[in-house]
Amino acid sequence: MATDPLVLDGLDAFYGDSHVLHDLSLRVRAGGVLGLLGRNGAGKSTCIGSIVGLVRAKAREMTLYGEPIQGLSPERISQKGVGVVPQGRRIFPSLTVHENLTVAARTPSREGWRGWSLEDAFSAFPRLEERRRQFAGSLSGGEQQMLAIGRALMTGPRLLLLDEPSEGLAPQIVAEVARVLKELSRTGLSIVLVEQNVKLAMEVADDVVILNNGRVAHAGPVESIQTDGELVEQLLGVY
Amino acid sequence: MNFWVIQGLNGLAFGSLLFILAAGFSLIFGLMRVANLAHGAFFMLGAYVGLSAIDNGMNFWVAILIGGLTVCVLGGVMEGLILRRLAGQPLAQVLVTLGIAFIIADGCLWLWSGDPRPLPMPSELQGVLRFGGLIFPKYRLFVVVVAVCLAGALWLLLERSRVGAMIRAGVDDMEMARVMGIRTSLLFPLVFCLGSALAGAGGVLAGPILSVYPSMDTDMLPMALVVVILGGVGSLGGAFVGALVIGFIYSYGQALVPDLAYVILFLPMVLVLTIRPTGLFGRRLV
Ligand SMILES: Nc1ncnc2c1ncn2[C@@H]1O[C@H](COP(=O)(O)OP(=O)(O)O)[C@@H](O)[C@H]1O
Numbered sequence: 001m002a003t004d005p006l007v008l009d010g011l012d013a014f015y016g017d018s019h020v021l022h023d024l025s026l027r028v029r030a031g032g033v034l035g036l037l038g039r040n041g042a043g044k045s046t047c048i049g050s051i052v053g054l055v056r057a058k059a060r061e062m063t064l065y066g067e068p069i070q071g072l073s074p075e076r077i078s079q080k081g082v083g084v085v086p087q088g089r090r091i092f093p094s095l096t097v098h099e100n101l102t103v104a105a106r107t108p109s110r111e112g113w114r115g116w117s118l119e120d121a122f123s124a125f126p127r128l129e130e131r132r133r134q135f136a137g138s139l140s141g142g143e144q145q146m147l148a149i150g151r152a153l154m155t156g157p158r159l160l161l162l163d164e165p166s167e168g169l170a171p172q173i174v175a176e177v178a179r180v181l182k183e184l185s186r187t188g189l190s191i192v193l194v195e196q197n198v199k200l201a202m203e204v205a206d207d208v209v210i211l212n213n214g215r216v217a218h219a220g221p222v223e224s225i226q227t228d229g230e231l232v233e234q235l236l237g238v239y
Numbered sequence: 240m241n242f243w244v245i246q247g248l249n250g251l252a253f254g255s256l257l258f259i260l261a262a263g264f265s266l267i268f269g270l271m272r273v274a275n276l277a278h279g280a281f282f283m284l285g286a287y288v289g290l291s292a293i294d295n296g297m298n299f300w301v302a303i304l305i306g307g308l309t310v311c312v313l314g315g316v317m318e319g320l321i322l323r324r325l326a327g328q329p330l331a332q333v334l335v336t337l338g339i340a341f342i343i344a345d346g347c348l349w350l351w352s353g354d355p356r357p358l359p360m361p362s363e364l365q366g367v368l369r370f371g372g373l374i375f376p377k378y379r380l381f382v383v384v385v386a387v388c389l390a391g392a393l394w395l396l397l398e399r400s401r402v403g404a405m406i407r408a409g410v411d412d413m414e415m416a417r418v419m420g421i422r423t424s425l426l427f428p429l430v431f432c433l434g435s436a437l438a439g440a441g442g443v444l445a446g447p448i449l450s451v452y453p454s455m456d457t458d459m460l461p462m463a464l465v466v467v468i469l470g471g472v473g474s475l476g477g478a479f480v481g482a483l484v485i486g487f488i489y490s491y492g493q494a495l496v497p498d499l500a501y502v503i504l505f506l507p508m509v510l511v512l513t514i515r516p517t518g519l520f521g522r523r524l525v
């Protein structure tokens with residue numbers, strides 16, 4: 001459907017001469033959560049980088065709500081409504097917590113705006129409000145992850161991409177991230193969730209795509225991997 | 240006693256000029272990682288343009304404006320037409336700015352000839368102020384006031400405005416700034432033009448103290464580099480403190496041990512870098 005939040009069809013991605021993603025296709029349904037899984041080095045972050053315009057990519061189709069985004073700059077793609085929580089969080093360390101949020105903020109413009117205001121960010125993550133005047137570089141890993149999520153939502157995304165948001169976090173923080181993701185999904189936000197934590201992905205995702213060596217190795221509803229332990233074992237390693 | 244106060248004020252005034260020069264350099268380097276070696280030439284060009292404006296009957300304040308604007312436009316053109324095409328190639332960028340520095344220097348020599356020219360100060364700032372038995376030239380005090388106001392204004396812009404936060408976000412992590420929708424392609428020319436305008440206007444401001452002469456660029460660029468390296472690249476406060484330190488050292492050094500002026504100028508830089516490679520106030524650059 002032309003109104004799908006994200007359609008990638010036949011995508012190839014490159015770092016210089018090295019060809020990393022091959023003929024990758026996937027689709028995010030409106031209001032759905034797509035879990036993007038795969039071992040280390042499978043190409044998940046490269047896929048995210050291609051969508052946001054940081055990695056050189058070619059595709060037969062690459063559309064956001066039916067609008068082509070291929071070849072646009074990262075700024076333009078962001079303005080069209082793609083929010084990102086990057087791997088490793090990458091908050092702006094020398095800006096305060098408050099500045100990290102406001103620097104990304106956009107005024108509600110679009111129909112069906114689901115972006116956050118500062119108040120929304122602070123009510124979702126009260127810890128951030130306590131530390132609002134602190135430099136973001138001084139936050140703990142979990143706090144930085146909350147900040148990265150808050151920052152992405154301040155841009156008012158129609159599609160949210162998260163790259164391993166549970167990486168390196170304590171279990172109770174992972175649970176908090178999961179809670180926020182489910183809430184966001186319930187408000188109808190469309191999400192791509194890259195995860196190594198298969199349990200978290202199964203808890204949140206509606207559909208899954210598993211990458212292996214830069215190719216789609218499996219795609220289907222989340223139930224398709226819940227029931228097939230062998231497949232998970234083979235494509236995702238020990239779990 | 241009098242000697243120390245007079246040289247101290249000279250140092251303060253010279254340090255103020257250095258700050259105006261170094262702030263622009265530091266700003267550009269901090270955001271774009273371009274060491275603009277044409278910055279000294281921008282300073283000199285501004286001074287010459289201001290001189291011509293005054294020769295043509297304009298007053299000093301208009302001359303500062305014209306000197307600043309001319310160099311602002313030149314900086315914008317250089318960024319937009321050349322440096323942007325060389326994004327991600329720092330060595331090529333530095334070499335280009337060095338080439339442009341030479342071109343400007345030769346162009347100035349050709350247009351304004353080789354004779355040093357004094358730049359007349361505005362009549363309202365001629366003369367001296369007296370405090371007790373001490374005498375202060377008004378113009379030097381004025382330059383100090385300008386530098387302090389400029390430091391305050393730049394601080395407000397960088398630390399207290401949204402555009403400033405965007406610039407700092409770009410300094411921290413350029414890719415993420417873009418992915419968050421910050422239009423760095425607009426911030427770059429803005430910062431480059433601002434830094435260049437400061438150099439150009441600073442050159443005119445320096446004219447009445449330093450005069451305008453052909454090697455002004457190569458005299459001033461190393462000092463700006465020392466200031467920025469001493470204070471820490473990309474740090475406004477560092478540039479301020481570094482400029483004052485170098486201003487004092489230069490002033491007293493010239494008066495006390497003129498033969499060793501360069502030694503005592505560069506020695507503190509070498510010492511600071513040995514002990515603290517990021518400079519006095521530097522943040523680490525990724
Ligand atoms: N900047 C880069 N330059 C060259 N190759 C890269 C770069 N980033 C990742 N790769 C390669 O691309 C492949 C996919 O990496 P990535 O997308 O980061 O995997 P994942 O996120 O699934 O762990 C890996 O083989 C990796 O070595």
Ligand SMILES: [Mg+2]
Nearest residue numbers: 044045046087
């Ligand atoms: Mg990755």
